[in-house]
Amino acid sequence: MRKELISIVIPAHNEVAGLSSFLENQLFPVLEKIENYDFELVFVDDGSTDGTLDLLYEYANRSKNFRVVSFSRNFGKEIALSAGLAYAKGDAAITIDADGQQPPKLIPEFIKEWEKGHDVIIGVRDHYTKHGFIAKTGSRLFYWLLRKMGNHDTVAGSTDFRLISRPVIDEFNKLPEHKRITRGLIDWLGYDKKYVKYAYGVRLAGKPSYNLGKLFHLAIDSFVSMSTTPLVIFGYIGIIITILSGALGLFCLINQYILGDPLHFYWPGTLQMAILITFLVGLVLISQAVTALYISSIHAESLGRPLYIINKKKSRNL
Ligand code: UDP
């Protein structure tokens, strides 16, 4: 009987310094101990300039199950993961970083959860080791906002270290958007999820390719692609400003010109002007939000996401 195949998908960008150590000391020993599955490694070389690719070739020459997808230039980790999943042939795929921060020794546990019937096994890091204060706070804020916006359930600290089953891989591969956050999309797809905590390690060697700026862009991208809430918030602010300043202006007018200022408020022209301007700002914000609503519906359509995702395993007689 054919053993089931598991693809290990690994994006790599300038990882030559730590790559051998990651493979020889961490990944291979774990895979060798797992007997009831076959494995293939799908490396995506994301435009490395440091000899990562040559090192990968050395391994690929030795084994057919060591596959290398080479990008023409650096496209970023999210795209690299997508390419890896597109080329993965396995009945399940495990995505893992090449720098040793995500411990391969968790792989048997991932597989066990998969065997129990879960389709998405998500590694959740239990502490923040890698960044300074700003990134740490930023990351917490990011997850908090993402959850508040409620477009999909995201667990704080959930990482790209995941196992996804073939049905999920197939659905993932159909997603058409260009700006993509892999884990956000996998979360969006749904299916049975299982979270596994792990201690996020330190980099074996080399430098992280993601600096604060890149992470910030990533955060913005995921908000824009996952939610239109930011657009709508300004509309609400506009409505509040308009109502408040409108009421104040009305009160001011009636008091001054109809009642003859019985309470002896003093309404100088500048104040009237200020109220008028605030009122107009409110209107501008509202009209902007209305435009935003149109944009957001265009946005939703242009993403071209499928209307729904069917879990074939749980459906009957389709
Ligand atoms: N990576 C990639 N393309 C990039 C940046 C990173 O394929 O443009 C890979 C990198 O080689 C590593 C993984 O993505 O395997 C995570 O990258 P990194 O360690 O820089 O990020 P962090 O640990 O901060 O998530």
Ligand code: MG
């Ligand atoms: Mg890393």
